Amino acid sequence: MHFGEMGSRWGMNRTVSQIYALLMTSEQPLNADQIVETLGISRSNVSMGLKELQSWNLLRQHNIAGDRKDYYGTPDDIWEITRTLIEERRKREIDPTLSMLRNLLMKEPANASEQYAHQRFEDIHNMIEMVTAWSNDMQRLNSDSLAQLMKLGAGVSKVLDIKDKIAGKRS
Amino acid sequence: MHFGEMGSRWGMNRTVSQIYALLMTSEQPLNADQIVETLGISRSNVSMGLKELQSWNLLRQHNIAGDRKDYYGTPDDIWEITRTLIEERRKREIDPTLSMLRNLLMKEPANASEQYAHQRFEDIHNMIEMVTAWSNDMQRLNSDSLAQLMKLGAGVSKVLDIKDKIAGKRS
DNA sequence: TTAAAATTTCAATAATTTCTGAAAATTCAA
DNA sequence: TTGAATTTTCAGAAATTATTGAAATTTTAA
Numbered sequence A, B: 001m002h003f004g005e006m007g008s009r010w011g012m013n014r015t016v017s018q019i020y021a022l023l024m025t026s027e028q029p030l031n032a033d034q035i036v037e038t039l040g041i042s043r044s045n046v047s048m049g050l051k052e053l054q055s056w057n058l059l060r061q062h063n064i065a066g067d068r069k070d071y072y073g074t075p076d077d078i079w080e081i082t083r084t085l086i087e088e089r090r091k092r093e094i095d096p097t098l099s100m101l102r103n104l105l106m107k108e109p110a111n112a113s114e115q116y117a118h119q120r121f122e123d124i125h126n127m128i129e130m131v132t133a134w135s136n137d138m139q140r141l142n143s144d145s146l147a148q149l150m151k152l153g154a155g156v157s158k159v160l161d162i163k164d165k166i167a168g169k170r171s
Numbered sequence C: 001t002t003a004a005a006a007t008t009t010c011a012a013t014a015a016t017t018t019c020t021g022a023a024a025a026t027t028c029a030a
Numbered sequence D: 001t002t003g004a005a006t007t008t009t010c011a012g013a014a015a016t017t018a019t020t021g022a023a024a025t026t027t028t029a030a
Helices: A002-009 A014-025 A032-039 A043-055 A078-106 A112-140 A143-152 A155-167 B002-009 B014-025 B032-039 B043-055 B078-106 B112-140 B143-152 B155-167
Strands: A060-063 A070-073 B060-063 B070-073
Touching (some): A078 B112, A112 B014, A112 B143, B078 B143
């Protein structure tokens, strides 16, 4: 229930999030009818939800010998799930915004007020591009490195100082 | 318009996002009636939107001599805005989830299936806690350091190697 | 104080999103 | 092939969320 609530606050619908929470926490893969029974939602809703989750690359499909039903599970590694979620989100929401901003930035501002807006759009563009480029880079780290980096936290800042001293690029 | 669309995909409503986009890109602070006129939405909607944005700590209020109206602007630094957004989002969406998960983790699993779910909840909890602790730490960096870190990207991984060599903690 | 200006509240309405049941389509064992 | 099992589609219904106008409240200049 809480996952459903949470999903809806992050732009995923309630039942889709619930289905995913159920699949994540179930040791065995489940078929659509089992999901219907557990969550008390309609068969068609489950079908749509699974389709949606598949379009996000978040599911693993299993077949069980002698059973025609499709069974669904999730990756075991939570970092893999997280990475996929971020990557898909980037493709769907961020990339279009970046390209819209780039189009805007091509246009010459016609007056002082447009000039100001132009500058802000550039700031936003650079911020998003920086964050996503970095997120892209993070994608390439494996789960262990990622967890290590996370643990380091602001220590990263200290590490940057070390690096700069070595490279002699900063005082 | 695009910002309104984008906002709605990230759990903010359309007009609230539009109001913020307008304020961000306007050199002068604006009053509620100017927002009404520009966006073509009702006065009450603007009032609610501004209240919502204030509750997110995203606005700067200005007073203009000889004018009783309230004027609103945004911080100039895009990184400051980003930081505030992340922090508020953490308080509202993530912290409650973490505490819900902690409650779940206190309960002893009653059987093998609950045991498995328990393990997954722990994974999720640890992942979220790691990401937020790290995000917390990032909050403390100033805008310049933050931008520098972003630029470094996966280079962070190499820097980590340097650090480990120095600290002698990894081969 | 007063009252005009400005803002906020909130119940009703509108718009949007989600969910469902019925029907259509697909799959596959026999 | 056939037809039972399974999944998908989709138009309408239900639920949720956003927006509005009217009234109430707050603010402040005079």
